[in-house]
Structure formats: structure tokens, C-alpha cells
Amino acid sequence: MIQIIYVASPESQQIHVWKLDSIYGLLELIQVIYTHGQAQPIAIHPNKRFLYVGIRPNFGITTYRINQIGLLADHGTIEIFSSPTHLISDKKGAFLYCTSYRNNTVSVIPISMSGMLLGSPIQIIEGLLGCHSANIDKFKKLLWVPCLKENAIRLFNINSFGMLTSYDPSIIKINVDSGPRHMIFCNFDCYAYVINELTSTVNVIKYNNFQKIPSIVQTVSIIPKNISINRCWAADIHITPNGRWLYCTDRSINIISCLEISKKTKKLKFVAYQLTEEQPRGFAIDYQGKFLVVAGQKSNCISLYKIDSDNGKLTMLSRYSSGKGPMWVSIMALNCK
Numbered sequence: 272m273i274q275i276i277y278v279a280s281p282e283s284q285q286i287h288v289w290k291l292d293s294i295y296g297l298l299e300l301i302q303v304i305y306t307h308g309q310a311q312p313i314a315i316h317p318n319k320r321f322l323y324v325g326i327r328p329n330f331g332i333t334t335y336r337i338n339q340i341g342l343l344a345d346h347g348t349i350e351i352f353s354s355p356t357h358l359i360s361d362k363k364g365a366f367l368y369c370t371s372y373r374n375n376t377v378s379v380i381p382i383s384m385s386g387m388l389l390g391s392p393i394q395i396i397e398g399l400l401g402c403h404s405a406n407i408d409k410f411k412k413l414l415w416v417p418c419l420k421e422n423a424i425r426l427f428n429i430n431s432f433g434m435l436t437s438y439d440p441s442i443i444k445i446n447v448d449s450g451p452r453h454m455i456f457c458n459f460d461c462y463a464y465v466i467n468e469l470t471s472t473v474n475v476i477k478y479n480n481f482q483k484i485p486s487i488v489q490t491v492s493i494i495p496k497n498i499s500i501n502r503c504w505a506a507d508i509h510i511t512p513n514g515r516w517l518y519c520t521d522r523s524i525n526i527i528s529c530l531e532i533s534k535k536t537k538k539l540k541f542v543a544y545q546l547t548e549e550q551p552r553g554f555a556i557d558y559q560g561k562f563l564v565v566a567g568q569k570s571n572c573i574s575l576y577k578i579d580s581d582n583g584k585l586t587m588l589s590r591y592s593s594g595k596g597p598m599w600v601s602i603m604a605l606n607c608k
């Protein structure tokens with residue numbers, strides 16, 4: 272399995288394309304792209320032939336064609352009306368959802384059969400205060416939008432035209448002053464994990480396809496007990512494909528924390544932490560759950576770690592300079608669906 276890592280660096284307006292050598296635990300730089308502005312959020316089409324990146328200050332989304340070895344070719348940029356913070360496509364790759372923290376909006380952008388973005392958004396949901404990401408659950412029917420400034424997750428039905436309508440209930444309240452930011456879903460059961468930027472905690476949420484009200488079943492800190500912290504500043508959250516290990520970053524003390532997901536209850540237990548790159552805003556886990564790549568927005572480097580599948584511990588394998596202000600990491604396996 273050949274895996275390619277894409278790292279967006281807004282300050283140097285670059286995307287660095289790395290090839291993972293899983294035998295020797297190394298990354299090989301195979302391409303550097305100069306973007307049409309400060310590149311931040313990345314999303315990859317489910318067919319793995321297109322990569323989308325949000326740019327600013329001239330708000331836009333650039334489409335790159337991905338060739339058979341993972342290299343990118345510019346396929347044009349559409350203008351959008353808000354600062355892109357997060358991108359995600361629906362599971363069929365027919366619609367792209369662009370979340371804007373600064374403009375409090377989620378925009379719905381249609382994707383053509385060929386993977387090109389079809390111009391202006393067909394819908395813009397406004398008034399989502401500090402919305403930081405848009406996430407689609409395992410039933411592929413709901414869009415979950417953590418709104419940092421509302422301490423809530425807004426829920427939307429995704430209809431067959433990709434358009435959004437308020438779900439009932441329309442909102443999941445999170446603890447006051449938490450600042451929900453990013454989230455991830457368990458692949459095997461109806462559980463969601465939300466990282467809260469302002470308290471560096473994770474909420475475990477149980478949901479169901481027919482049960483209307485998702486419920487918070489646990490809130491756990493990602494900060495080690497032996498570390499005193501003046502300010503919480505959590506960022507990203509990801510789970511290994513086997514659903515056993517959950518990782519989160521905090522940018523104030525530059526750590527990656529590992530929490531174990533109980534097979535039975537799906538609740539979390541803090542296991543270990545790893546000092547890492549300075550201001551680790553984005554990271555990704557590879558398709559086999561063996562490697563983790565984290566970007567340091569202030570260190571201008573990325574680190575490659577090996578994941579110990581038995582205890583979740585991380586071992587640093589190698590480290591690389593990767594643009595200026597690297598902050599988004601996406602990993603794609605070239606030859607697997």
C-alpha cells in the first residue's frame with residue numbers, strides 16, 4: 272500500500288507532497304505546490320482523484336487532480352464568500368461542505384461527476400457562531416457542525432440534493448465555555464468524539480439512526496495529570512482505523528495525547544502523551560493505523576511517529592521541514608478504496 276501525505280502551509284502558500292516509506296519509517300518529498308493564496312483546509316474526493324484546498328485572503332477553493340502516483344495538478348479555483356476553515360465532501364463525492372469559523376457559515380458546493388467544483392455555493396447556512404468543522408456520521412445522513420462560540424453542535428439533515436435542513440433536535444449542548452472544534456466518528460458503533468478547544472476535553476456522544484436525541488456519555492481531559500496548564504488550546508482529533516486508539520493535540524503545551532477506546536462501552540481512558548512539534552494544529556493517521564504525522568505551525572516541521580498497536584504509544588521515527596506554518600495534514604492510500 273503506497274500512502275501519500277499532503278501538508279498545507281498557509282504562511283509559505285505551499286502544499287508539500289510526501290510519500291510514506293512504511294518499511295523504513297521515512298517520508299520522501301515528491302512535490303511542492305505553490306498555492307493561489309494561504310492554503311489551509313484540505314479535503315480529498317472519495318474517488319481519490321481530486322484534492323480540494325481552501326485559500327485566503329481571496330476566499331477560494333482550488334481543485335487539484337491527483338495522478339496515479341499522488342502528484343497534484345492545478346485544475347482551477349472557484350471563488351467563495353467566506354474564509355475557509357474546514358472542508359469535507361459527502362461520502363459519494365457529490366457535494367463539498369465548506370465551514371467558515373470567521374464568517375459563521377457552512378456553504379454547500381456541488382461537485383461534478385468529473386470531480387470539479389461547480390462554481391458558487393447552492394446553499395449558505397449563516398449564524399453558526401464559530402463553526403469550526405462539518406462532519407458526516409456513519410449513516411451518511413447528518414451533518415454535525417461544532418460551533419465553538421455557541422458551545423454546541425448544530426445538526427443538519429443532508430437531503431438527496433446535498434442541501435441542509437435543520438434536524439430535530441437541531442442542537443447538542445456542550446458544557447459551557449468548552450469550545451467544540453473538531454470531531455471524529457467511531458467506524459463500528461454509533462459514537463462520536465468531539466474535541467473542545469477551550470477546555471482540552473473530549474466529549475463522547477452516543478447517537479443512533481432512529482433515536483432522536485444524541486447524548487453525552489463522558490467528558491474526559493486530554494491533559495496529563497502531572498502537567499499544570501494556564502490555557503487550554505486543543506486542536507485536532509483522530510482515531511486509528513481499528514477504533515481502539517484516539518489521539519488529540521493541545522497547542523499550549525505541544526502534546527499529542529493518546530486515549531484508549533473501551534471495546535465494550537466506547538468510553539475513553541487517558542493512556543499516554545507525547546511532546547511534539549510546536550503548536551500542533553493538524554495531524555493525520557495512516558490507513559493502516561501504524562503511523563501518525565503531525566504538523567507544527569510554529570516549528571515549521573512535521574514529525575512521523577510509529578503507533579504501537581498494543582498500547583497506543585508513539586515512537587518518533589523521523590522529522591522534516593515542511594513549509595512555513597504547516598497546519599493541515601491529509602493522508603491518502605493510492606491503491607485502496
Ligand SMILES: O=C1O[C@H](COP(=O)(O)O)[C@@H](O)[C@H](O)[C@H]1O
Pocket residue numbers: 311354355356372373468506
Ligand atoms: O483553532 C483555531 O482556529 C480558528 C479558525 O481558524 P482560521 O484560520 O479559519 O481563523 C482561529 O481563528 C483560532 O485562532 C484558532 O485557535
